[in-house]
Amino acid sequence: MNLRPNSDEARDVAYHLHGYTNARAHGDRGPIIVDRGEGIHVFDSNGKRYIEGMAGLWSVALGFDETRLMDAAFAQMEKLPFSHTFSHRTHGPAIDLAEKLISISPVPMSKVFFTNSGSEANDTIVKMIWYRSNALGLHDKKKIISRLGGYHGVTVAAASMTGLPTNHKSFDLPIDGFLHTTSPHYYREGRDAESETEFATRCADDLDAMIQAEGPDTIAAFIAEPVMGAGGVVVPPATYWEKIQAVLAKYDILLIADEVICAFGRTGNMFGSTTFGIKPDIITMSKQLTSSYFPFSAFMMNDRVYEPIADESNNIGVLGHGYTGGGHPVGAAVALENLKIIEERDLVANAAARGNELLAGLAHFEDHPLVGNVRGVGLIAALEVIAPDGRTDDFPVGQLGAKMSAIMLKNGLVSRNMGDALAFCPPLIINSAEVKKILHIVEKSLDELSVAVRPDLYQNA
Structure with missing residues (x-):
């Protein structure tokens, strides 16, 4: 492809490294x-x-x-363009949004933590789970199980949970402590004459066997999307989630529902967890939370997760984690208006x-x-x-x-x-x-x- 000198396409090729793009091919094709x-x-x-x-x-x-989202952003920019949530400080949009998310949660939740992307949210969840295990004196209970084909982001911990080869090759990932069990992709992974329910049973049995092999006392959590997105829009087979949750309950393992794609209506319910009868301990949210008009993400945790974390922060004197842009007032205002529109319409x-x-x-x-x-x-x-x-x-x-x-x-x-x-x-x-x-x-x-x-x-x- 011959790009016109100084064209936008040529300038992009000259100066911009794109994610999820073949960099050499991009030089030939342009954007x-x-x-x-x-x-x-x-x-x-x-x-x-x-x-x-x-x-x-x-x-x-x-x-x-959607002009209402633009207006919400502008109004918040005029009133308070930035404030943070460190050191006992907060602001109105963060308070309102945390309350709203807890109120619409598909299962009882205790607290919301604000981040800036789905990757960042899931990366933070890993740290919080490790923190919690240490608070409980369970110093070996740190491993996270996800699924082959699952997608949970691209930061170091989140990419380690992601089960796609291109997110691992040449990045030296996954790091230790991250495991991947069977994908619930019945079309690709189901055996001849194996029914969906039989396949679901096999997936649960594979998970159980992995937990047993690793040692139940070393497994902290299992993370999964209600419906896999980047793994190929994989809808779980009948009885899958019922059987997976039974295995996790048997070994007292936390369940993280990565709802970055599914939340806020995508599966025909406000949350994918409702669609599939999932009862998670933690829920990750981003993307449709602001309709992507503003980079924003969050996760909710129940008391089972929150209370040990709160106790440990008290023991240490501070929860040593947070983001400058986490709970950004403009993003929170956009999210609130976005959720209002989804409900109104x-x-x-x-x-x-x-x-x-x-x-x-x-x-x-x-x-x-x-x-x-x-x-x-x-x-x-x-x-x-x-x-x-x-x-x-x-x-x-x-x-x-x-x-x-x-x-x-x-x-x-x-x-x-x-x-x-x-x-x-x-x-x-x-x-x-x-x-x-x-x-x-x-x-x-x-x-x-x-x-x-x-x-x-x-x-x-």
Whole structure:
């Protein structure tokens, strides 16, 4: 690609290192510059309009032009643009938001701790769990179990909990004390003739065996997303969460629900924990908390977690942890307005209804020769493409998914491929006509993919 000298694309290539990007390929391709947003759409610097089928990064619940969030940010900027929550200080938005989050929690919670991103929240949770174990005199009870394919962030501890190879390779991760058990990906991991409930039993048995092998007294917590996001939109099989929680209860192991993607309506309930009957000790939140209009995150903990931490801070004299921007007044004000809008407009119910339409529409493609699986819950779904005629040697994992994603982008729909699974996670404000537009683009793109991979069959079809 020849980039015009001094163009925005050329300047980006010259000066900007991007996350989740092949740095060398970026030098050749250059970026798509997203210029503005409107509803569920974004526009690039050339004026082309796209349906943002990923809500940015699973996160823009209210779309890209919600003036009430902008007004909330501006009003707070005028009143108090910054204050912190160290050393017995606080401010109104942090107080109000903590109270609000506790009030809507799917299970009884005691305290909220504010951070700046999902990664940072999960990293802090690890420190708090270690702190708690020391407070209880359980100095060996420090290991954290997560799942293969799970995603919990990219800081050192959070990336160690993440179960994806690209987050580990050449970073010297995971660090010691972080373990990964079976992914609940029934489509990929289920055995021949194994039912969903049998697979769920095997997942629970694998977890139990890992705990026994490591020593129950060394395992502090288990962390998992209600629905896996970056691992491929993996919806847990029937009875999975019931059986996993029984194992954790047996060994007195804390449960962390990473709701960074699922919380605030994504699964058709305010929290994914409600959707799947999860009763966590800790809940991580970010993304849709502010519709990503402001970097902000938090986690809630119950008394079982909080009380030993509080006692230890008293013994030491201080809880030696916190962030300058944690509980930022502007972010807290935006979060409060965001939650108010979600409730006023009944967007959780809209997510459930529009999600049913999206999933039903995607299910019509399951008979397509290049579609292997369709899955989802609420307003999060995936369509997994497969090699034609079983020719897996000709199409390494991820190649078809990348092709399909590129074709959909050309056709005006932003998706994201995780391997060969194409994710759909549009803003909660989406309407039925926009869902139909997504499905139309998916159908058109599948036809184009068919021509690209089997021109001998489909070129003149």
